[in-house]
Amino acid sequence: xxxxxxxxxxxxxxxxxxxxxxxxxxxxxxxxxxxxxxxxxxxxxxxxxxxxxxxxxxxxxxxxxxxxxxxxxxxxxxxxxxxxxxxxxxxxxxxxxxxxxxxxxxxxxxxxxxxxxxxxxxxxxxxxxxxxxxxxxxxxxxxxxxxxxxxxxxxxxxxxxxxxxxxxxxxxxxxxxxxxxxxxxxxxxxxxxxxxxxxxxxxx
Numbered sequence: 001x002x003x004x005x006x007x008x009x010x011x012x013x014x015x016x017x018x019x020x021x022x023x024x025x026x027x028x029x030x031x032x033x034x035x036x037x038x039x040x041x042x043x044x045x046x047x048x049x050x051x052x053x054x055x056x057x058x059x060x061x062x063x064x065x066x067x068x069x070x071x072x073x074x075x076x077x078x079x080x081x082x083x084x085x086x087x088x089x090x091x092x093x094x095x096x097x098x099x100x101x102x103x104x105x106x107x108x109x110x111x112x113x114x115x116x117x118x119x120x121x122x123x124x125x126x127x128x129x130x131x132x133x134x135x136x137x138x139x140x141x142x143x144x145x146x147x148x149x150x151x152x153x154x155x156x157x158x159x160x161x162x163x164x165x166x167x168x169x170x171x172x173x174x175x176x177x178x179x180x181x182x183x184x185x186x187x188x189x190x191x192x193x194x195x196x197x198x199x200x201x202x203x204x
Contacts, residue, residue, distance in 0.1 A: 015119035016048025020112050025055060026100035027109075029071050029093065034106060035063050041110040046117035051087035054078065071097060118154065125150040 024042075027034040044056045058077035062069050071093035078084040087093070129146060132138050 014048070014123055015116045017113050017116045018049050018052070020109050021047050021049065021052050022096055023100070024106070024109055024113065025052070026096045027106055028059060028069065029074065029097050030100050032068065035059060035069055037106050038110055039063070041107060041114055046114055048113075048116065048120065051092070054083050055087055055093070058083070122154050125154065 024038055028038055039060065042056070044053045044060075047053045047056055055074065055078070058081065059069050059074050062073050062077055067073055071090065075084055075090045075093050078087060084090065129143070129150060132146065133143060
């Protein structure tokens with residue numbers, strides 16, 4: 001969680017998966033191929049802890065230069081920025097790799113973190129909107145406009161998670177090969193030529 005944000009709303013902690021975040025970092029520091037997979041799904045703001053936010057940014061720079069990413073190179077980059085102490089030092093980075101299990105689905109773990117981030121964004125946005133609803137001088141039209149803006153932001157965030165799709169999902173979608181091979185699933189306009197209509201499933 002960024003330090004300039006509140007940690008709780010309505011006496012409840014904001015959504016977050018710091019345990020999963022640790023496992024993701026452990027994978028990044030032990031598997032040369034893992035970080036790119038992580039960066040394809042997550043960005044720094046998705047992490048619930050401020051130190052995890054900082055840890056993610058520094059390996060991004062190491063990886064971008066084509067250098068080997070491990071806890072030593074990560075710690076070196078953090079030290080250059082004067083941030084190593086703020087993430088509890090080298091010992092914390094080392095602890096991320098201690099007993100690191102092989103993750104069966106790194107993308108699945110990344111989506112858990114991303115999902116928690118979306119819930120966190122929604123909670124903060126809705127809380128702000130509730131506060132404005134009780135504030136004097138706010139017009140109903142302004143509040144509705146703000147609600148729509150918040151909805152657009154959250155929908156955009158959610159689409160980032162849903163963009164990762166399997167090959168089977170892509171070919172099954174409208175316009176893929178499956179609808180063409182099974183036209184009866186979504187018939188088109190009836191054609192007067194029976195054989196052609198049966199073959200094409202109607203005019204589309």
